[in-house]
Amino acid sequence: MHHSNSSRARVLPASSPSALAPLSHLRRLEAESIHILREVSEAFENPVMLFSVGKDSCVMLHLARKAFFPGSIPFPLLHIDSTWEFRELIEFRESYVKGELGLNVIAYVSDEGVRDGVNPFDYSSQVYTDVMRTRPLKEALTKYRFDVAIGGGRRDEEKSRAKERIFSFRDQQHRWDPKNQRPELWDLYNTWVHRGQSMRAFPLSNWTELDVWQYIHLEKIPLAPLYFAAPRPVVERDGDMIMVDDERMRLREGEEAQTRVVRFRTLGCYPVTGAVTSEATTVLDIVGELLTTRFSERQGRAVDRDESAAMERKKRDGYF
Amino acid sequence: MSPSSLAPTPAATAAFLDNREQMDLLRFVTCGSVDDGKSTLVGRLLLDAGAVYDDQIGALLRDSEKHGTIGIGVDPALIFDGLEDERQQGITIDVAYRYFQTARRKFIIADCPGHQQYTRNMATAASTADLAIILVDARKGLLPQTLRHTFIVSLLGVRRVILAVNKMDHVNYDQAIFREICDAYSRFTAELKIPHVDYLPLSGLLGENVVRRSSKMPWRQGPSLLELLETCAVPGQETTGDFRFAVQRVNRPHAEFRGFSGTVAAGTIQVGETIVALPGRKYSTVQSIVSFDGALEKARAGMAVTLTLADEIDVSRGDMFARPVELPRVDRRAEAMLIWMSEQPLLPGRAYWLKHTARHTIAEIGAVRYRVDVNDLSRKQAATLQLNEIGRCQVLTRDPLVYDDYATNCDRHSKNVAPGRRSGAQLL
Numbered sequence: 001m002h003h004s005n006s007s008r009a010r011v012l013p014a015s016s017p018s019a020l021a022p023l024s025h026l027r028r029l030e031a032e033s034i035h036i037l038r039e040v041s042e043a044f045e046n047p048v049m050l051f052s053v054g055k056d057s058c059v060m061l062h063l064a065r066k067a068f069f070p071g072s073i074p075f076p077l078l079h080i081d082s083t084w085e086f087r088e089l090i091e092f093r094e095s096y097v098k099g100e101l102g103l104n105v106i107a108y109v110s111d112e113g114v115r116d117g118v119n120p121f122d123y124s125s126q127v128y129t130d131v132m133r134t135r136p137l138k139e140a141l142t143k144y145r146f147d148v149a150i151g152g153g154r155r156d157e158e159k160s161r162a163k164e165r166i167f168s169f170r171d172q173q174h175r176w177d178p179k180n181q182r183p184e185l186w187d188l189y190n191t192w193v194h195r196g197q198s199m200r201a202f203p204l205s206n207w208t209e210l211d212v213w214q215y216i217h218l219e220k221i222p223l224a225p226l227y228f229a230a231p232r233p234v235v236e237r238d239g240d241m242i243m244v245d246d247e248r249m250r251l252r253e254g255e256e257a258q259t260r261v262v263r264f265r266t267l268g269c270y271p272v273t274g275a276v277t278s279e280a281t282t283v284l285d286i287v288g289e290l291l292t293t294r295f296s297e298r299q300g301r302a303v304d305r306d307e308s309a310a311m312e313r314k315k316r317d318g319y320f
Numbered sequence: 321m322s323p324s325s326l327a328p329t330p331a332a333t334a335a336f337l338d339n340r341e342q343m344d345l346l347r348f349v350t351c352g353s354v355d356d357g358k359s360t361l362v363g364r365l366l367l368d369a370g371a372v373y374d375d376q377i378g379a380l381l382r383d384s385e386k387h388g389t390i391g392i393g394v395d396p397a398l399i400f401d402g403l404e405d406e407r408q409q410g411i412t413i414d415v416a417y418r419y420f421q422t423a424r425r426k427f428i429i430a431d432c433p434g435h436q437q438y439t440r441n442m443a444t445a446a447s448t449a450d451l452a453i454i455l456v457d458a459r460k461g462l463l464p465q466t467l468r469h470t471f472i473v474s475l476l477g478v479r480r481v482i483l484a485v486n487k488m489d490h491v492n493y494d495q496a497i498f499r500e501i502c503d504a505y506s507r508f509t510a511e512l513k514i515p516h517v518d519y520l521p522l523s524g525l526l527g528e529n530v531v532r533r534s535s536k537m538p539w540r541q542g543p544s545l546l547e548l549l550e551t552c553a554v555p556g557q558e559t560t561g562d563f564r565f566a567v568q569r570v571n572r573p574h575a576e577f578r579g580f581s582g583t584v585a586a587g588t589i590q591v592g593e594t595i596v597a598l599p600g601r602k603y604s605t606v607q608s609i610v611s612f613d614g615a616l617e618k619a620r621a622g623m624a625v626t627l628t629l630a631d632e633i634d635v636s637r638g639d640m641f642a643r644p645v646e647l648p649r650v651d652r653r654a655e656a657m658l659i660w661m662s663e664q665p666l667l668p669g670r671a672y673w674l675k676h677t678a679r680h681t682i683a684e685i686g687a688v689r690y691r692v693d694v695n696d697l698s699r700k701q702a703a704t705l706q707l708n709e710i711g712r713c714q715v716l717t718r719d720p721l722v723y724d725d726y727a728t729n730c731d732r733h734s735k736n737v738a739p740g741r742r743s744g745a746q747l748l
């Protein structure tokens with residue numbers, strides 16, 4: 001044996017394999033996500049984590065804290081703020097993420113959209129999403145020269161995402177070409193991009209909605225209060241319950257805000273995000289609801305209901 | 321909708337979560353030729369296992385009518401064909417991942433395309449699978465693609481295969497037809513040394529032997545597909561292999577802390593054990609195993625951790641830790657089976673980038689030893705490999721690779737990390 005003298009130390013007997021139980025599915029997912037996040041930090045010059053402040057973002061953030069512990073997260077968070085966010089969401093971003101965790105969050109707003117007064121009432125969902133979310137995202141990535149954006153997308157969310165790689169590159173226009181995906185073998189990720197291309201990395205690819213909630217429960221991950229039921233002022237519109245979150249909400253003829261006990265399953269822009277009637281005030285209650293309601297998650301997001309290929313098209317256009 | 325009135329009590333939910341927390345995960349890939357019925361079978365599995373959300377069933381019903389694929393009810397295949405082009409062409413181009421669980425286990429399905437031109441997508445799907453379902457149409461028997469997929473699955477290290485003989489309803493549930501296909505398949509796989517093969521007659525469209533056991537085939541007693549999936553041992557979760565840990569990242573937040581982050585690829589490690597960092601051959605002792613959730617005494621295959629060492633030795637990303645008594649190979653030469661995925665043919669002598677664990681190096685293919693004819697696994701002389709061809713090659717690298725031979729019982733593979741967590745190398 002060629003032990004160097006300085007490192008000679010007591011050699012313990014090899015640990016017995018039975019002493020360590022097999023990893024549960026959640027711990028397998030957790031380890032995979034941590035591996036991906038570490039790979040991003042090493043393989044790119046200037047990563048950013050897209051942080052929508054929603055539950056998936058919060059899980060991703062928690063995994064990043066684990067991945068780099070005891071160091072801090074080696075990249076900033078980017079929140080594309082549409083200016084029509086729920087107030088409680090902004091408050092959570094400011095007080096918990098920036099305040100308590102002390103993280104660097106870049107909140108990026110579309111100057112063009114604000115200048116032109118683009119809002120979800122006068123503009124079609126397509127134009128609105130493009131101006132207030134898609135374009136500022138591309139602008140921010142270009143402005144700060146981020147070469148990889150880490151996103152919280154899950155493959156169980158929707159059909160086109162089910163087919164996307166964990167490391168998924170975008171062309172110069174930040175567009176996804178589903179017909180030109182790279183092989184992705186084992187846990188070896190091809191992180192190289194050509195000039196002008198950029199990369200998206202999805203560490204939560206293999207998590208399901210239930211996994212996310214179970215992990216939030218297990219790890220006690222703080223979330224924006226909107227996920228939990230509380231009395232909130234809402235109007236009924238086109239079959240959705242829309243929260244009247246501030247004075248900018250335009251009421252139609254005959255609409256009147258009523259206080260209902262509701263919560264949100266996803267957090268988009270408040271005028272286009274439907275609430276659900278619920279009494280779930282804890283994560284356990286929410287899981288209980290999930291087990292019984294069996295309505296898939298994006299149901300509550302009016303933007304997505306246009307047609308079944310809508311999301312794929314948006315991604316081809318550069319929506320995250 | 322008033323879900324809360326139906327919701328389980330918090331205690332019942334907590335019990336459900338406790339049970340679910342202990343569950344393990346089985347990842348499987350489904351492959352077969354176009355039209356053998358993969359999408360239908362997996363769709364059926366999800367529908368019958370109750371894993372499709374109600375609003376999606378509504379959308380599927382509408383789509384089924386639009387596409388006119390089936391008279392009434394839900395066409396299970398439509399759950400899968402996600403991309404617009406695929407829906408228009410009615411075929412699967414890329415891997416679709418799907419997730420479901422039963423009371424016993426969680427599953428990730430990778431449904432992969434049948435067309436030969438999408439072989440790299442198929443390899444992508446198989447690389448992370450614990451088990452493969454190879455689908456055969458009972459009327460057609462084994463096709464070249466069946467053999468090709470089986471071969472690729474075995475090359476990528478999948479150790480458990482279920483041969484699903486589908487569309488048994490089309491052949492009157494005839495046992496002789498099933499037998500014949502199974503015999504042919506077992507002759508083929510004997511050479512591949514796949515450790516476990518199960519044979520299953522079924523009808524994906526009608527759900528025979530998918531979730532419930534079929535009464536149409538009294539000649540075959542035994543578990544349904546779902547029962548097999550729920551009860552088989554998950555390969556690759558054992559900790560018996562030699563300890564392997566590739567350093568993915570040097571974690572140095574401040575002068576007092578220097579840790580090495582990575583995922584344990586195989587075996588276990590414990591605080592106080594001696595390790596050697598390769599290829600530099602520097603020795604030290606594991607001082608601590610650091611995690612966000614507190615210091616650990618031991619770590620096992622599959623865990624993503626950070627190790628600190630007792631000595632200041634030179635270690636960087638891509639280095640490998642092992643026990644001094646269980647050394648892997650350290651070599652600039654390797655023999656490997658290559659699956660060629662590029663439109664440009666392989667050029668022996670040309671420089672390629674090779675990625676192995678967290679390391680990039682320049683590699684050159686010294687020689688193509690032979691090409692494998694996937695129809696009969698015979699070896700053919702070849703000077704190069706074309707798109708989708710598979711061959712045995714000599715690989716020469718600028719920097720030494722640290723690797724183990726693939727599986728101990730299968731010398732077709734090389735350049736792979738360890739039996740525990742399968743991995744390999746990729747030319748970029």
Ligand SMILES: Nc1nc2c(ncn2[C@@H]2O[C@H](COP(=O)(O)OP(=O)(O)O)[C@@H](O)[C@H]2O)c(=O)[nH]1
Binds near residue numbers: 355357360434486
């Ligand atoms: N009779 C019968 N037809 C089937 C069965 N499974 C699939 N099919 C039909 O075979 C065709 C191809 O099925 P599909 O699932 O799209 O095949 P894929 O290309 O392998 O995904 C469709 O017309 C199905 O309805 C089966 O078990 N029995």
